[in-house]
Amino acid sequence: MPRKRSMPDADELLERLRWLTAQARERAELQRSQVELAIALQRGMLPRDLPTDPRFRLAVQYAPACYGLNVGGDWYDAFALPDGRIGLSIGDVQGHNIEAAAFMGQVRAGLRALASVTSEPGELLGRTNDLLLSLGSDLFATCTFVRLDPSTGLLESARAGHIPFVWATPDGRSGIAEDYGGPPLGIEQGMEYPVARFRLSTGGVFILLTDGVVEGPRLSVDEGLDHVVRLAGGAAVAGLDAESLAAAVIKGAELVGHEDDAAVLVVGHEGPGLRP
Numbered sequence: 001m002p003r004k005r006s007m008p009d010a011d012e013l014l015e016r017l018r019w020l021t022a023q024a025r026e027r028a029e030l031q032r033s034q035v036e037l038a039i040a041l042q043r044g045m046l047p048r049d050l051p052t053d054p055r056f057r058l059a060v061q062y063a064p065a066c067y068g069l070n071v072g073g074d075w076y077d078a079f080a081l082p083d084g085r086i087g088l089s090i091g092d093v094q095g096h097n098i099e100a101a102a103f104m105g106q107v108r109a110g111l112r113a114l115a116s117v118t119s120e121p122g123e124l125l126g127r128t129n130d131l132l133l134s135l136g137s138d139l140f141a142t143c144t145f146v147r148l149d150p151s152t153g154l155l156e157s158a159r160a161g162h163i164p165f166v167w168a169t170p171d172g173r174s175g176i177a178e179d180y181g182g183p184p185l186g187i188e189q190g191m192e193y194p195v196a197r198f199r200l201s202t203g204g205v206f207i208l209l210t211d212g213v214v215e216g217p218r219l220s221v222d223e224g225l226d227h228v229v230r231l232a233g234g235a236a237v238a239g240l241d242a243e244s245l246a247a248a249v250i251k252g253a254e255l256v257g258h259e260d261d262a263a264v265l266v267v268g269h270e271g272p273g274l275r276p
Helices: 010-045 098-115 121-134 221-238 242-256
Strands: 056-063 075-080 086-093 141-149 154-160 166-168 174-176 196-199 205-209 262-269
Touching: 056 075, 056 086, 056 242, 075 098, 075 262, 086 098, 086 205, 086 262, 098 121, 098 141, 121 141, 121 154, 141 205, 166 221, 174 221, 205 221, 205 242, 221 242, 242 262
Parallel strands: none
Antiparallel strands: 056 262, 075 086, 086 141, 141 154, 154 196, 166 174, 166 205, 205 262
8 A cells, every 4th residue: 555645744844934034035035136236227228418518408307127137238328429419319119127127238338439530420320230249149139329410400310220210390290200221130141221311490309218218018108109200290390409309209108108218318409590
């Protein structure tokens, strides 16, 4: 006859429970530390100061994803170029972990470093793409880079798999850019990125954003972009400042069921009369 297994006594059960509890606490602490490190990486790599020019106003808003272990790799950047123009970038790295946050830093640093060699947006994205591939990472990133000339209001833009920007003018016109982009950064060598050109008029606005602002469980990306277009159009007509518009756009991310990073960069024209 089979022998009956003896049941563990109460002390043994308590000891096992203590061990399991300690293991769960240790894993939770490790996961929390990883999230905190990733968030610190994110915040440490974003610019503390934005370039200033009396003719333009730059404003940013950033809401990191901190649901469970989800820590994304969205970024924004704005910096002075050697010729006096301003470089603007915004992007989103694949993944939601510490590797994504670290890769975001590589993309942003690569763009800045290579912009000292060439600030032409299409060439800059092409060189950054090849640089990232040479690093051997399995991750990729979507990105928009814009070169702004404060003296003329000219914006030159190239996109690498990123969602288009939104624009609006004080005479009531607004919309989504219809420029052509190239593939995300870090997928294939030798990619080309078309450059589109735009010109801001006095009182006009130009909004760069990541998909966490406009896409989620409650809204499709098209619906989200339409919402931002309406916000931009109303702000331009009403003369709302860039900071208030950026805050309104990031708050709108709540409508999409915000579960991802959300970044917004607004360029507002405040200078002498420049027409598109």
